[in-house]
Amino acid sequence: MTNQDLLAIAKEFESPVYVYDAEKIAFQYNRLKNAFSEIEDLRIHYAVKALSNISILKYLNSMGCGLDTVSVQEVMLGLKAGVAPKDIIYTPNGVSLEEIEEVVELGAQINIDNLSILEQFGAKHPEVPVCIRINPHILAGGNAKISVGHVDSKFGISIHQMPLLLRIVENTGMNINGIHMHTGSDILDIEVFLRASEILFDAAKNFKNLSFLDFGSGFKVPYTAGDIETDIEELGEKLTHRFKDFCKDYGRELTLVFEPGKFLVSEAGKFLARVNVIKQTTSTVFAGVDSGFNHLIRPMFYGSHHDIHNISNPEGKQRFYSVVGYICETDTFANNRRIAEITEGDVLAFSNAGAYSFSMASNFNSRYRPAEVLWYNGKAHLIRERETFEDLLRHQVVIDLETITSE
Numbered sequence: 001m002t003n004q005d006l007l008a009i010a011k012e013f014e015s016p017v018y019v020y021d022a023e024k025i026a027f028q029y030n031r032l033k034n035a036f037s038e039i040e041d042l043r044i045h046y047a048v049k050a051l052s053n054i055s056i057l058k059y060l061n062s063m064g065c066g067l068d069t070v071s072v073q074e075v076m077l078g079l080k081a082g083v084a085p086k087d088i089i090y091t092p093n094g095v096s097l098e099e100i101e102e103v104v105e106l107g108a109q110i111n112i113d114n115l116s117i118l119e120q121f122g123a124k125h126p127e128v129p130v131c132i133r134i135n136p137h138i139l140a141g142g143n144a145k146i147s148v149g150h151v152d153s154k155f156g157i158s159i160h161q162m163p164l165l166l167r168i169v170e171n172t173g174m175n176i177n178g179i180h181m182h183t184g185s186d187i188l189d190i191e192v193f194l195r196a197s198e199i200l201f202d203a204a205k206n207f208k209n210l211s212f213l214d215f216g217s218g219f220k221v222p223y224t225a226g227d228i229e230t231d232i233e234e235l236g237e238k239l240t241h242r243f244k245d246f247c248k249d250y251g252r253e254l255t256l257v258f259e260p261g262k263f264l265v266s267e268a269g270k271f272l273a274r275v276n277v278i279k280q281t282t283s284t285v286f287a288g289v290d291s292g293f294n295h296l297i298r299p300m301f302y303g304s305h306h307d308i309h310n311i312s313n314p315e316g317k318q319r320f321y322s323v324v325g326y327i328c329e330t331d332t333f334a335n336n337r338r339i340a341e342i343t344e345g346d347v348l349a350f351s352n353a354g355a356y357s358f359s360m361a362s363n364f365n366s367r368y369r370p371a372e373v374l375w376y377n378g379k380a381h382l383i384r385e386r387e388t389f390e391d392l393l394r395h396q397v398v399i400d401l402e403t404i405t406s407e
């Protein structure tokens, strides 16, 4: 995808618009597969919540990728995309027993992350195989906002509760077929991840009928040139070795599962927004774009960095800009960032806009959610239309105040 391709997309589909490069998604998928090529049975389940467009799900599934889902609705989207139920793992937290039962009906693999529901579910459906999500109490990354494996986290069953867990499994006679962990979003230190894996292996030894071990995700991708990222190849080498040893001890070949979201789609995505206004104040030059945290909330929500390029004037002289949105809230995308000289009307491309970008968009300020385009085989394909005024009205019930009388 060249700048010219992106500009043509902004022209044809207007701005703001999300663009995803299919080739980059395939590249990441194959990179992860290759890193674990020594594993007999590796399954990659794409975390739908990162980017849930059905065409993206279909595309990943066409390469052999399964899905990791966190709601019954994501399971339904996966089925709609043609993914087989057996290739869908359902890893919710804090959902009702009823929702889990709905997903059992749909045929996806259930993963339970708390003892209360585990006990209720086991008592009612002892025949349904269940995976258990443990919390190894290891802080994988430096960012507490996105780490979910540490001691105070609401995610997973504490490994310290293993005796209680085992008692529930025994009393209900339920069938545990997998053990799962998902420690957080940023694996920076492979040794830390391997330590968490040891805890998973330890937990796994307690169960006789396992068919898979699910190591979740947490692969860090680079956000800018020179940024740190998870060394997938090193992880592949070390974990493969350890996993094989474990299977030998366990007495059976198990499936190794990963659930990457960000790793597969983050870098494939670009968000294109047009500059409405350049506003010079005494200390800052603001570039105001036709977007805001209603479309891309990560910079404001997580403090994430997204590279921003002026694709209308890529060779222009570098100047400092604060890139802000048009929402009536502070919605700063970037503070005093060096960007090629911007003129009103220019198109800015935000990098790493594939994961947790469109999927976290809202209608705040009654703005439409943007269109989405898949760049596939050298051509742009619309995979979601921009919303219209009708979408804002849909489901609103306009009551007739005149006809309502008080008793």
Ligand SMILES: *Cc1c(COP(=O)(O)O)cnc(C)c1O
Pocket (backbone or CB within 6 Å): 047, 049, 050, 068, 070, 091, 182, 184, 185, 216, 217, 218, 219, 259, 260, 261, 262, 263, 355
């Ligand atoms: C969100 C999530 C993932 C994906 O995390 P990434 O950081 O996007 O790779 C995987 N597994 C579970 C259970 C999740 O909730």
